[in-house]
Amino acid sequence: MKYKALTAIAVALSLPMAAFADADDDTLVVNDEITMVTKAAAPAHVADVLDEVMSGWHFRSDETQALQKDDFENPAMVFVDQAIEAWETVDGSEGKSCASCHDDVETSMKGVRAVYPKWNEQAGELRTMAMQINDCRENQMGAKKWKYTGGDMAAMEALISVQSRGMPVNVAIDGPVQAIWEKGKEMYYTRTGQLELSCANCHEDSYGMMIRADHLSQGQINGFPTYRLKNAKLNTVHARFKGCVRDTRAETYKPGSDDFIALELYVASRGNGLSVEGPSVRN
Amino acid sequence: MKRLSLTLAICLAGTMSQAGEVAPKDVKFDDSGAIAESLTGVAGDAANGAMIVGSKKKGNCVACHAVTALADIPFHGEIGPMLDGAGERWSEAELRGLVANAKMTFEGTLMPAFYKVDGFIRPGDAYTGKAGTEPLPPILTAQEIEDVVAFLATLKEE
Numbered sequence: 001m002k003y004k005a006l007t008a009i010a011v012a013l014s015l016p017m018a019a020f021a022d023a024d025d026d027t028l029v030v031n032d033e034i035t036m037v038t039k040a041a042a043p044a045h046v047a048d049v050l051d052e053v054m055s056g057w058h059f060r061s062d063e064t065q066a067l068q069k070d071d072f073e074n075p076a077m078v079f080v081d082q083a084i085e086a087w088e089t090v091d092g093s094e095g096k097s098c099a100s101c102h103d104d105v106e107t108s109m110k111g112v113r114a115v116y117p118k119w120n121e122q123a124g125e126l127r128t129m130a131m132q133i134n135d136c137r138e139n140q141m142g143a144k145k146w147k148y149t150g151g152d153m154a155a156m157e158a159l160i161s162v163q164s165r166g167m168p169v170n171v172a173i174d175g176p177v178q179a180i181w182e183k184g185k186e187m188y189y190t191r192t193g194q195l196e197l198s199c200a201n202c203h204e205d206s207y208g209m210m211i212r213a214d215h216l217s218q219g220q221i222n223g224f225p226t227y228r229l230k231n232a233k234l235n236t237v238h239a240r241f242k243g244c245v246r247d248t249r250a251e252t253y254k255p256g257s258d259d260f261i262a263l264e265l266y267v268a269s270r271g272n273g274l275s276v277e278g279p280s281v282r283n
Numbered sequence: 284m285k286r287l288s289l290t291l292a293i294c295l296a297g298t299m300s301q302a303g304e305v306a307p308k309d310v311k312f313d314d315s316g317a318i319a320e321s322l323t324g325v326a327g328d329a330a331n332g333a334m335i336v337g338s339k340k341k342g343n344c345v346a347c348h349a350v351t352a353l354a355d356i357p358f359h360g361e362i363g364p365m366l367d368g369a370g371e372r373w374s375e376a377e378l379r380g381l382v383a384n385a386k387m388t389f390e391g392t393l394m395p396a397f398y399k400v401d402g403f404i405r406p407g408d409a410y411t412g413k414a415g416t417e418p419l420p421p422i423l424t425a426q427e428i429e430d431v432v433a434f435l436a437t438l439k440e441e
Binding site: 190 | 339343345346347357358359360361362393395396399403404405406407408409410411412413414415419422
């Protein structure tokens with residue numbers, strides 16, 4: 001830690017073009033009412049490698065950070081509005097909308113985002129929110145499934161996430177999901193592609209440092225879905241994972257695959273204790 | 284002389300040379316990870332090496348390393364050590380080994396190998412996200428490695 005800080009100072013002093021790194025100490029309060037926990041003691045299952053877990057919000061510029069402090073400034077809220085409409089809209093052969101079964105989204109979806117991915121006892125499988133949404137569409141509404149990383153899905157995930165903003169992420173990692181969690185953990189540390197880089201290489205070993213113009217965060221996913229200024233749309237977790245793996249010059253895994261589901265569970269669990277922020281705003 | 288003209292001809296043809304070059308699989312690292320012999324027999328071009336170090340499409344070394352000599356290129360990373368003085372800290376053979384495959388010098392280093400073509404997990408087709416077939420083309424050609432080494436050798440402390 002000391003060595004890292006020293007290096008950062010040395011680089012900043014000698015190179016005017018290198019931005020100063022490390023996470024900042026700002027506080028995130030959304031709409032002057034939701035105080036987010038953006039730094040927390042690392043949960044027990046990652047305490048051997050991290051002291052503290054930090055939201056990616058701390059690694060962004062003041063300008064980008066500000067966009068997430070007010071829903072009127074947050075560009076992701078346009079998509080939340082679209083999803084509110086979709087929530088009420090009947091689709092499929094059964095003549096149902098989301099609201100037909102779940103009524104008021106603000107009540108029924110409160111706390112949901114915080115505990116996903118989650119084991120579904122009846123189905124005997126671990127489900128991401130996207131899987132649950134599509135299960136509803138297919139089997140309850142008789143409607144067509146949405147594309148796993150598509151705009152409709154991202155918007156609905158954002159709407160559901162909003163109902164849990166400020167609540168601590170708390171995904172279960174034991175019992176029936178333990179083996180999947182272990183698989184996700186192994187993936188996190190596997191160095192893929194021609195660049196031979198793992199998630200951990202950048203987001204555990206090097207967070208706080210600059211990689212070219214990018215400030216490396218811990219890669220936490222408590223802020224997903226995320227509006228990225230880079231592509232001006234809402235981004236899902238699996239789409240982001242895909243981009244990262246691609247950038248190691250590797251063959252990516254498929255969004256919605258067992259691989260990415262396992263990785264999502266593991267990465268989500270590294271953020272246990274941080275507030276649900278989605279939809280967040282990032283670079 | 285013959286080898287030189289042959290290499291030259293191949294360079295002019297714009298293809299990757301096989302003859303007169305040490306192929307990625309044939310590179311001989313010594314016990315400390317250095318490569319004593321030039322990969323091409325052609326002296327490196329330091330100016331081209333500087334371009335490769337700074338170019339996102341080539342080596343993109345500045346993604347992780349800061350270099351004062353390339354201060355006109357914006358955004359240098361800080362994941363690896365600064366390259367200032369690299370030409371004093373390392374011999375040419377050591378630099379060649381570090382650029383070709385730094386893991387032979389520093390086991391477990393984050394630094395990618397720029398002259399390695401197989402033995403990867405989920406090898407991809409460059410940055411497409413699609414599967415690649417090993418042996419992959421190395422990230423840098425043999426001569427590009429030599430050019431980078433020539434540039435690094437010029438980096439001295441004040």
